[in-house]
Amino acid sequence: MLSLETITNSIQQWLYSTFNPTMALILECVIVMLLVIGLFAVLGLVLVLMERKVAARMQIRLGPNRVGPKGILQTAADTLKLMMKEGLTPNGADKFLFNLAPFMVMIAAMLILAPIAFAKGFQIWDINIGVLYVSAVSSMSVIGILMAGWASNNKYSLLGAMRSGAQIVSYELSAGLSIISIVVLTGSLQISAIIHSQQSGWWLFRGHIPAMIAFVIFIIAVTAETNRAPFDLAEAESELTAGFHTEYSGMKFALFFLAEYINIFIVCAIGATLFLGGWMPLHIGNWEGFNHIMDKIPSSLWFLGKTFLLIFLIMWFRWTFPRLRVDQLLSLEWKYLLPISMFNLLLITLIAIMGWHF
């Protein structure tokens, strides 16, 4: 069976047999870079279209249906439009920071992609502190947002950026704690090790109720971290027009927009990896036949399927709930999510020590 692992291995072998090791490494880096940029472009287009279609269906509308069959080229047309547009820099803005900010956000999003395993053996960098790396780098995007808000010389942007700062700093905590609960169960920070530990079943089910609570808290926290509704206070459009990216236009705006969707993809991919077994097929106990059929489905499909399921969940939130107020957002974190996840972590540690999980 053709799997991504064999392809990558054969490419690597060919590279190392043709060029000297330094050259081969450089070439590998170039290939990875191109792949990541390509993935970004494709993911951006697909996710924006998906969001619009999901929103339309929930709002009893049709959604984009003019450009291309069933509107699938709509986002491509939008991108083209955004590229043609003039990128304005407002008077009085800090030009350097203003122009740097979208790239900061984008680079932060690109960096997190490194340790994610897209399929069996298809991973850019299987770093042994993968989970730690992810949570460390993901908090970098807030610097870009703060930069954008401050440099725009706009009060709405500033307010949005400040909200975003407070929000991400607090929600990192409970996101981190729910990630740690899986680390406790697995005993490893390495992404591949975490996936392999879920061979006999996903942590979501094996860890009893505490794992489910951790999953729910994780989903809530990452929704907040990616500034998605109902936690989209940083760009709350009815309050702050567009929050931190009010002054951005053209491609610079597109970068923010793209980074938002890439971030959603990444956090959902991590959620899928930690709680739903990444590319690991669904295995149920000792149903041999069932497990065998599940193994037939390519691992990349499993990964993408789980990730898109979580993305759909987050989109579902967005098109259902009203937005929270800034103080409620913080009290939700500090009064509910943080105490619960701390207590939950204790329970999970107990389960892990006693070996009560399946």
Place this chain on the structure above:
Amino acid sequence: MFLKEYILNIYRAVASLLKGMKTTGRYFLRPREIITQQYPDNRAQMKLPERFRGEVVMSHDENNEHACTGCTACELACPNGTIKIITKFDVTPEGKKKKALDTFVYHLELCTMCNLCVEACPTSAIKMAQTFEHSVYDRSRLLKKLNQPGSKLRAGVE
């Protein structure tokens, strides 16, 4: 007791959120509830009610005759100065001079479709049409002459 209240609060909150998600989720799964009308693709099926007020028109019969006597009742009734009636003097067969309509000028750009002119017309010469696609590239094209060239007053209309 505090703990019980705390957990109950969370339970109620989550239940209320799930209820909302159930509503939107149900619509997501039922595409036949979609209410979008794909204008202008549905022009053929679109039927406007006969009372719909789109613009003022003057009805002419097959002999190119209308019922407007040029009495200016509509001009007086209009709140916006939409209608301007230019009259002329026709000579009747008996040799008498008679006031008649020369041009019925209608400023569509000023019209608010209030129907007061149609109500005021004693001879039912004008009526409201159901057309509504009035966009043009030049404002001057909204200035319309309602009586057709060469048309005359229908016999018997006073």
Place this chain on the structure above:
Amino acid sequence: MYRETQIIETDNIAAAGADAAGAALVINVGPQHPATHGVLHLVITLEGETIKKIEPHLGYIHRSIEKMCESLSYRQFIYVTSRMDYLSAHINNHACALCIEKGLQLEIPGRAQVIRVLMDELTRIASHELWWGAMAMDLGAFTPFFYAFRERESINDIMEETCGARLTMNYMVPGGVMYDLHPNFQKRVKSFIQLFNSKIDEYDDLVTGNIIFQNRTKGVGVLSREDAISFGCTGPVGRASGVTCDIRKLYPYEVYDKVDFDEIIETAGDSYARYQVRLKELRQSVRIIEQLIDNIPEGDFQAKTKAVLKLPKGEFYSRVETARGEMGVYIVSEGGTTPYRIKFRSPGFSNLSALDHMSRGSKIGDLMAIMGTLDLVIPDIDR
């Protein structure tokens, strides 16, 4: 009022030890802003995210309708008033027609009275539907807007069929209504009520019961009963603060004294109470329609009037309950064919004046909840 603010400022500055320029952040909300639903301009003084002062700047859509009406005849000026509160256009027209009829001492045929009330209530439902969707959108939930428009659209279709237009119907003439009801009217209204009753529970599921929504609105923008009266707040805003101010009950016009409905009173005075009042009013309006739809008397739809109306010398005032509150029309007549002076007492104008009082000390996010539940229509405020 503004001097008082300055005192607060100096106090805070003294306490914080900050300089005057650094303490306050002044932002302009509007005239183009997603939450103001029109060209309202609010100058907001903030301290962090807390609102210290709101100063509305009006006039971006002022058309001086009062002056315009001084040169229009009594038949003509009715249509202009549709452009004030365009969401309850029919009720505005009703107020004007009532005032003229008061002056002419016209007796309105029973059929016309029932038709007018039916149309008023349909307009009220349509207006509240739009408010519900827009208010949810202010709070960040987009989907309710579309559900609200689904029901509103069927009202618009009914209006289009009978009155000839969807928004500014101009169905009202002095002495009755412009045409008789369309033959399909009763059937369509009944099917609308059926649709509405099946969908209104969804509103509760989606918004009313939602914990986020409740937290956003409960205890936000509290207006006490005394303040509501003093600010002249009427309609759902006044009733949410416990003021009995439904003109339909207090000074019944047309057939409102013959139909059975409740005046919704809440006492909390916060945004949630205002929300509840409007949502319950939707059901009351349906109740009124249900009582009248099968009991439309036969007869004329219009009283006989002269071609040129002349009001006797004197002053006439009529009050009706629009979707936003008490609408008053004050005509000073000198006996001519046009009013000498006309004044529209618009509900939104008084309700807006309470905005500053209600939102001081709230967060900027609360402002959207308060403005959303005040249900402001800017042309109504500016006239």
Place this chain on the structure above:
Amino acid sequence: MTREAMKEHITRFLPDALFEESGEWLNVYVSASAWKGFAQWLRNEALQMDYLFCLTCVDWPPTAAAKTQAPPDTSGGGLLTMVYHFTSTVFRHTLVVKIKLNRNNPEIETVSDTWRTAEFHEREVFDLFGVRFLHHPDLRRLVLTDDFEGYPLRKDFEDPVNMIKL
């Protein structure tokens, strides 16, 4: 409270008040100098007029003022009549108070401290009629720009650019 009872109360407080009973509601004319005290009495004492539902002004330029019977013009320079509509939410009676002002120098005490809705309404009247409300907390133009000249709702206002005569 009946009309007669209201009249009796008002006459007791303000013996020189003039009444006019042709309309739907009882109208009372008071002088601008007595207005402030009368307003506070209306709000707080026997009549309990706590709800000011309409506040407006009517312009009577010299030509119109001479013809009309309602506001007898003594100065000859025309009149501005302030019209206040009150209702009591306690007794549900309605009263209309009218105050005649000199058209060339219209000044009156504000009532925005008694009825807070008056603040916006008075600003509107100031804007469109040019009546100066003394001791108003923030008397600025409300709908027009600050540098606008003239008072549009006065009868003699002419704007050759924006007004279209039909």
